[in-house]
Amino acid sequence: MLKIKKIDAMDISISSTFLEKWSDIALGLVEAQVEVTSSSSELRELLNALVDKKKHALEVPDISQLPPIKMGRKAYKATGKDPARYRLASEALLRRIVKGKGTYFVNNVVEINNYISIAWGFPICAFDVAKIQGEVCFTVGAADDAYEGIGRGELNIDGLPAFADELGKFGTPTSDSVRTQITEETKQLSMAIVAFDGVTMALDEAISKLQEMLREHAGATRVMGRIIKL
Numbered sequence: 001m002l003k004i005k006k007i008d009a010m011d012i013s014i015s016s017t018f019l020e021k022w023s024d025i026a027l028g029l030v031e032a033q034v035e036v037t038s039s040s041s042e043l044r045e046l047l048n049a050l051v052d053k054k055k056h057a058l059e060v061p062d063i064s065q066l067p068p069i070k071m072g073r074k075a076y077k078a079t080g081k082d083p084a085r086y087r088l089a090s091e092a093l094l095r096r097i098v099k100g101k102g103t104y105f106v107n108n109v110v111e112i113n114n115y116i117s118i119a120w121g122f123p124i125c126a127f128d129v130a131k132i133q134g135e136v137c138f139t140v141g142a143a144d145d146a147y148e149g150i151g152r153g154e155l156n157i158d159g160l161p162a163f164a165d166e167l168g169k170f171g172t173p174t175s176d177s178v179r180t181q182i183t184e185e186t187k188q189l190s191m192a193i194v195a196f197d198g199v200t201m202a203l204d205e206a207i208s209k210l211q212e213m214l215r216e217h218a219g220a221t222r223v224m225g226r227i228i229k230l
Contacts, residue, residue, distance in 0.1 A: 013137045017140050026195040044105060047105075079161055107183075108217050116213070130186070134165050137163070141159060149174075155172070161173060193210070
């Protein structure tokens with residue numbers, strides 16, 4: 001049986017399978033009740049302004065050297081995944097921006113997620129809590145693991161750091177799954193900022209800003225944020 005070290009909050013654990021490969025991990029967890037809608041013009045303007053700023057501030061080679069991405073790439077190598085082929089979602093998004101392809105608009109929660117990822121470089125996994133069954137574990141995908149990634153089709157998650165519940169894997173720092181994706185029917189969400197460089201001031205800042213933006217742009221109530229760290 002897989003040995004799990006329990007966390008005393010929010011029914012989440014981190015598996016020994018993951019910790020044996022990469023131990024300096026922190027999860028910035030934010031939960032809230034939200035109203036998922038099309039993003040407002042104000043939110044779109046904020047995101048567009050940040051995209052424009054990053055496009056002019058970074059070159060493609062700079063992106064892999066940003067601390068959250070640099071350490072994430074190292075963690076992927078440690079767990080057995082090629083970070084150049086399976087990029088962190090934040091790295092892929094920043095590369096798209098720097099190449100002048102801009103971003104895309106889906107709904108207010110996705111736009112908030114992207115804003116935080118672009119601003120700080122952290123990959124963020126966002127889940128509809130109603131679609132999760134049982135306790136959640138942060139672990140590593142196995143050889144027979146796969147799921148339908150949002151906008152990606154079937155994603156081979158063998159070797160990827162991954163969230164799992166009683167039904168199986170449902171999210172990675174590369175791509176969330178269709179099963180637990182945020183839609184306009186979502187009422188309660190959980191967003192996990194994955195910090196492969198552990199607890200830092202940047203993680204604290206990102207959690208605070210995420211909570212603020214959910215309140216301002218997604219009508220969030222009962223907002224709770226904390227850092228999960230072994």
